[in-house]
Amino acid sequence: MxxxxxxxxxxxxxxxxxxxxxxxxxxxxxxxxxxxxxxxxxxxxxxxxxxxxxxxxxxxxxxxxxxxxxxxxxxxxxxxxxxxxxxxxxxxxxxxxxxxxxxxxxxxxxxxxxxxxxxxxxxxxxxxxxxxxxxxxxxxxxxxxxxxxxxxxxxxxxxxxxxxxxxxxxxxxxxxxxYFSGGVTGITLWVSGEYTRAGRGGTGAAKCGGNYAGSLAAQMEARRNGCDQVLYLDDTGGDGNLEESGTMNLFVVTSAGELVTPGLGTILDGLTRDTVLALADDFDLTPVERPFSLTDLRNGAADGTVTEVFAAGTAAVITPITAFKSPTADFTVGNATPGKHTLAIREHILDIQYGRTPDTHGWLHRVV
Structure with a gap:
């Protein structure tokens, strides 16, 4: 038209x-x-x-x-x-x-x-x-x-x-x-104790170049420590609450069937994030937007109440996160391989985008 x-x-x-x-x-x-x-x-x-x-x-x-x-x-x-x-x-x-x-x-x-x-x-x-x-x-x-x-x-x-x-x-x-030319694999995040992505009243919710320029030092820190990307915490002190993974939003799947992601405010309102939340019920997951601390993540990974962690963004769609490193402790999630919900959600979004499954939400917009 x-x-x-x-x-x-x-x-x-x-x-x-x-x-x-x-x-x-x-x-x-x-x-x-x-x-x-x-x-x-x-x-x-x-x-x-x-x-x-x-x-x-x-x-x-x-x-x-x-x-x-x-x-x-x-x-x-x-x-x-x-x-x-x-x-x-x-x-x-x-x-x-x-x-x-x-x-x-x-x-x-x-x-x-x-x-x-x-x-x-x-x-x-x-x-x-x-x-x-x-x-x-x-x-x-x-x-x-x-x-x-x-x-x-x-x-x-x-x-x-x-x-x-x-x-x-x-x-x-x-x-x-x-994005994953050799198959979907899990990545390891470096928990930065030195850098935060944004603070209350800042530009964290805007998609502006300065946010990404400010992330480069943290990304280099992650690479020096053998990690694929950085995990940002908020500025509440102590272990802090999870915010974002480099350029992607974070999700935590629990054994109770919750799909937890940090609330908006200082993080980017990601399109893929919003899509995942809308699809959660289709995978018998309850979407929850609330603070989730590094302590919650570490303890949950240890006792099995955290079963999967993944990141969501336009480039990779869904990226499994299977391990974390920090100056004080390293730990893995589940069996250190991509989780079943992570892979299923990723495949379903791709199927919608490529027209392989019905778009019941009216998300596709025809150009040609």
Whole structure:
């Protein structure tokens, strides 16, 4: 359906005159990795106080030219989103819950004092870019997808701590291969006693670049200790309460049939997190949002009341967590292998995304 038919703002397409050759694109799609390759086009719009959102377009992918004083380079006024386009067996292409991403993007913009992009704008820009670059969406088998990255940044040339009055919005995309190319395996988390992700009133609930830049030191600490990612605790002191695992939300499965995850406030409201909570009943689990301390986790792993732990995010969907390390103690969960609920939930979400099982929640959004 065209923007005119939906009443949404149009993003007219100017096609590139130098697309990636078909043979080179096929080679990329055979082993795309993640974040290494990008499609031929990008969507763009500009905001100013006088004109609001304007200059909407889909155009050839090209570098930006920014003045050295551009506000984003000095004050990090920037946000982003991440979602995927999936090709189904019949060749059609679908997004998964893009409205959730659009609404979270608006909340992030409000927190970073950026102009809010209407949901219709967000959806149209993503749809038109995916349509323009539909040949880049991998085939259905093998869990390949097209990763789509909308973002917004302060592009005004000025030095001064105030909200920018020239803001650029853009969408780029790139093919992504399966996260677990060798099969789903469990990861080990480093429990950071040095770093916290966010505090009350901070930007923890916003998807902004500064949160991720601040996570790099903790991630390096985890790698130095032989771990795959970091487990953040809140700032309550002592052992603290679980918050997030690097870039993913956390879940704990108990022997009593609870599916426990930290409540919102200082953590990101993850789309996959929300999806898992909505599906919990289908797996005879009771979803519970409440604090869960490191002591609760350690003791539960020891006495068997904690049976599984996993992380949820767009890139990996569901990542089993089978072991934890910290400066004071190391421990495993269950039999140190991915749990049955973890694997079943992951498979069910993928089946919905790829059209292999009915979408009873109305989460899929057709693009092509």
């Amino acid at each position: 065209s923007p005119a038919e939906t009443g949404r703002p149009a993003y007219p397409l100017t096609r590139t005159t130098g697309p990636v050759p078909e043979e080179a694109r096929r080679d990329i799609l055979s082993d795309p990795g993640f974040g290494k390759h990008f499609t031929d086009h990008m969507a763009t719009a500009v905001w100013t106080p006088d004109n609001g959102w304007h200059e909407r377009r889909v155009e050839p992918l090209a570098p930006y030219s920014l003045h050295p004083s551009a506000a984003v380079l000095h004050y990090a006024q920037e946000i982003f989103e991440g979602l995927k386009a999936y090709r189904h067996a019949d060749g059609s292409i679908w997004l998964f819950r893009p409205g959730f991403n659009a609404r979270r993007f608006a909340r992030s913009a409000e927190r970073l004092a950026l102009p809010q992009l209407p949901e219709e704008d967000f959806l149209t820009s993503v749809e038109e870019l995916v349509r323009a670059d539909r040949a880049w969406v991998p085939e259905a088998e093998g869990e390949g997808s097209l990763y789509v990255r909308p973002f917004m940044f302060a592009s005004e040339a000025f030095l001064g701590v105030r909200p920018a009055e020239h803001v650029t919005y853009s969408v780029i995309a790139g093919p992504a291969g399966p």
